[in-house]
Amino acid sequence: MTGRPPPLYGDHVPDPAPRAAERNQSSSLRRALAVLAEVRDHAGPGQGLTLSRLAESLAMPKSTILRLTAPLVDAGLLARDRRTGAYRLGVGVLRLSQAYLGTLDLRTVAAEESARLAREAGETVHLVIYEPPHVVYIDKVENQATVRMASRIGSRAPVYCTAVGKAILAWQPEEAVAEVVAAGLPPITKFTITDGDRLRADLLRTRQRGYAVDDRENEPEVRCVAAPIFNHDDTVTAALSVSGLTSRITAARVRDLGPRVAQSALRVSRHLGSSR
Amino acid sequence: MTGRPPPLYGDHVPDPAPRAAERNQSSSLRRALAVLAEVRDHAGPGQGLTLSRLAESLAMPKSTILRLTAPLVDAGLLARDRRTGAYRLGVGVLRLSQAYLGTLDLRTVAAEESARLAREAGETVHLVIYEPPHVVYIDKVENQATVRMASRIGSRAPVYCTAVGKAILAWQPEEAVAEVVAAGLPPITKFTITDGDRLRADLLRTRQRGYAVDDRENEPEVRCVAAPIFNHDDTVTAALSVSGLTSRITAARVRDLGPRVAQSALRVSRHLGSSR
DNA sequence: GCACGGTGTTCTGCATTGCAGAACAAACAG
DNA sequence: CTGTTTGTTCTGCAATGCAGAACACCGTGC
Numbered sequence: 001m002t003g004r005p006p007p008l009y010g011d012h013v014p015d016p017a018p019r020a021a022e023r024n025q026s027s028s029l030r031r032a033l034a035v036l037a038e039v040r041d042h043a044g045p046g047q048g049l050t051l052s053r054l055a056e057s058l059a060m061p062k063s064t065i066l067r068l069t070a071p072l073v074d075a076g077l078l079a080r081d082r083r084t085g086a087y088r089l090g091v092g093v094l095r096l097s098q099a100y101l102g103t104l105d106l107r108t109v110a111a112e113e114s115a116r117l118a119r120e121a122g123e124t125v126h127l128v129i130y131e132p133p134h135v136v137y138i139d140k141v142e143n144q145a146t147v148r149m150a151s152r153i154g155s156r157a158p159v160y161c162t163a164v165g166k167a168i169l170a171w172q173p174e175e176a177v178a179e180v181v182a183a184g185l186p187p188i189t190k191f192t193i194t195d196g197d198r199l200r201a202d203l204l205r206t207r208q209r210g211y212a213v214d215d216r217e218n219e220p221e222v223r224c225v226a227a228p229i230f231n232h233d234d235t236v237t238a239a240l241s242v243s244g245l246t247s248r249i250t251a252a253r254v255r256d257l258g259p260r261v262a263q264s265a266l267r268v269s270r271h272l273g274s275s276r
Numbered sequence: 277m278t279g280r281p282p283p284l285y286g287d288h289v290p291d292p293a294p295r296a297a298e299r300n301q302s303s304s305l306r307r308a309l310a311v312l313a314e315v316r317d318h319a320g321p322g323q324g325l326t327l328s329r330l331a332e333s334l335a336m337p338k339s340t341i342l343r344l345t346a347p348l349v350d351a352g353l354l355a356r357d358r359r360t361g362a363y364r365l366g367v368g369v370l371r372l373s374q375a376y377l378g379t380l381d382l383r384t385v386a387a388e389e390s391a392r393l394a395r396e397a398g399e400t401v402h403l404v405i406y407e408p409p410h411v412v413y414i415d416k417v418e419n420q421a422t423v424r425m426a427s428r429i430g431s432r433a434p435v436y437c438t439a440v441g442k443a444i445l446a447w448q449p450e451e452a453v454a455e456v457v458a459a460g461l462p463p464i465t466k467f468t469i470t471d472g473d474r475l476r477a478d479l480l481r482t483r484q485r486g487y488a489v490d491d492r493e494n495e496p497e498v499r500c501v502a503a504p505i506f507n508h509d510d511t512v513t514a515a516l517s518v519s520g521l522t523s524r525i526t527a528a529r530v531r532d533l534g535p536r537v538a539q540s541a542l543r544v545s546r547h548l549g550s551s552r
Numbered sequence: 553g554c555a556c557g558g559t560g561t562t563c564t565g566c567a568t569t570g571c572a573g574a575a576c577a578a579a580c581a582g
Numbered sequence: 583c584t585g586t587t588t589g590t591t592c593t594g595c596a597a598t599g600c601a602g603a604a605c606a607c608c609g610t611g612c
Contacts (some may be wrong), residue, residue: 027304028345041375051591061571061573063592070301071301075312089375097370099319304600327561337601339601367592
């Protein structure tokens with residue numbers, strides 16, 4: 001999407017014998033999706049992206065964008081401010097994501113367990129899936145008592161500095177870990193693990209005790225305990241976590257919560273057909 | 277989207293002089309979006325849509341769908357089951373909706389609805405957000421006919437004696453109500469509710485009928501009807517109201533306005549992604 | 553075993569369809 | 583009013599997507 005390879009735009013290679021696979025790339029469709037991505041990434045709460053700005057940043061003629069844009073607006077994926085004419089995302093995207101979340105059976109299966117965990121722990125519970133190289137939050141159960149955190153559903157987070165990420169990564173093959181390390185481990189807080197060997201040691205401990213811990217590695221005031229959810233083929237593509245402010249989740253509490261989160265995740269795994 | 281007019285697909289009108297506007301319709305892009313919509317609408321939790329089924333229901337050749345689909349998959353809007361090859365929505369749609377919800381300016385979303393409400397009711401409409409322990413006026417649409425009231429945008433008001441405040445409070449957890457009561461309910465007018473239990477009873481009625489009423493509780497000559505606006509996570513942090521002088525807004529008129537304000541607020545809620 | 557109806561995928565000539573520059577219109581700013 | 587930005591329409595050119603047919607690939611059931 002952001003990193004679509006060579007057929008960037010404007011590269012007209014006068015290929016004498018263009019293969020079919022190289023011809024049929026739906027360039028217009030790809031460009032339309034590039035427009036969509038551009039609007040998604042650069043559109044502040046205040047204003048959207050104007051036609052000219054889009055044309056400039058995507059290096060396309062305005063007429064092209066106008067043409068590509070019309071169907072997107074009709075479909076509700078884009079909307080146009082009727083005063084300024086600026087583009088923003090449209091309500092249609094909500095329909096998409098709602099439908100998407102509806103198709104996730106993991107969410108349904110885990111719902112009961114998440115709710116119980118949230119109630120018993122009195123903290124916020126998150127459910128994430130693994131979309132390399134990130135984890136994506138697909139469900140959240142909040143305890144009503146605490147200060148509300150921003151809704152995370154749909155947002156992404158790095159693998160190496162979150163409990164859920166590490167819980168998943170710990171059960172991936174070594175290559176996956178190597179890739180994550182190779183991609184770099186930029187520090188988010190001063191507690192973030194930025195060394196590959198230390199990360200591997202942490203993943204080993206995670207496997208041994210059955211749950212992962214994020215001790216202020218992603219947010220300065222948040223501790224987080226997560227356990228892997230095993231698929232029907234015993235691979236790990238999801239995780240369940242309990243997180244909260246450090247004032248509430250102490251080191252001692254982590255040792256109490258860990259096994260309970262692992263238990264909950266295990267029950268979900270069983271529902272999915274895991275043999276664990 | 278589902279009801280796009282003539283250029284359905286396959287209608288080749290042998291127009292001798294096709295206008296530019298009729299030529300540039302990005303038919304391929306439109307068809308790609310039709311594919312997306314089809315997957316969105318017909319993809320149960322269990323399985324996705326197979327290529328052949330898509331081709332059949334959309335009346336397109338399989339090769340076309342395959343070609344259109346490739347970029348959508350690359351963009352993450354569609355995903356393909358690696359075993360069955362069936363199409364389902366991809367995680368990319370979450371990124372879209374996440375971005376969409378981030379850019380939402382409540383004012384913009386509510387603007388259209390507020391204007392209509394103001395026009396139909398012929399009274400002043402207010403939009404407020406909840407900033408405990410107050411409500412803050414963030415937009416106002418006046419009817420030109422009446423005497424103008426002092427501009428309220430940005431000003432704060434107590435929760436317990438305004439319709440907007442009560443509309444919001446009625447959908448908060450009991451702790452929030454307790455806090456408000458604990459902070460005290462000083463009388464503003466002689467109609468102000470100053471008793472915690474009476475306030476709770478009023479909030480209960482508000483929940484039951486779907487809108488809140490301020491009967492001269494904040495200003496001696498003003499009646500006000502308000503309804504809650506639900507967020508994308510179905511919490512309430514804003515409200516919409518119609519207010520006017522008691523001479524114009526009678527008790528009977530309140531019963532007429534109530535459901536209409538509730539309707540308007542509901543429409544705004546839907547735009548914000550509420551499932552209500 | 554081999555035909556079968558069912559998948560998904562590749563290929564290729566044809567012309568429809570999208571391309572982009574230029575020309576136009578409209579809204580501001582100086 | 584002239585200049586500079588914006589958004590929009592137009593149109594010749596050919597690149598690009600179109601769709602049918604041909605291919606490869608399962609499984610199932612005579």
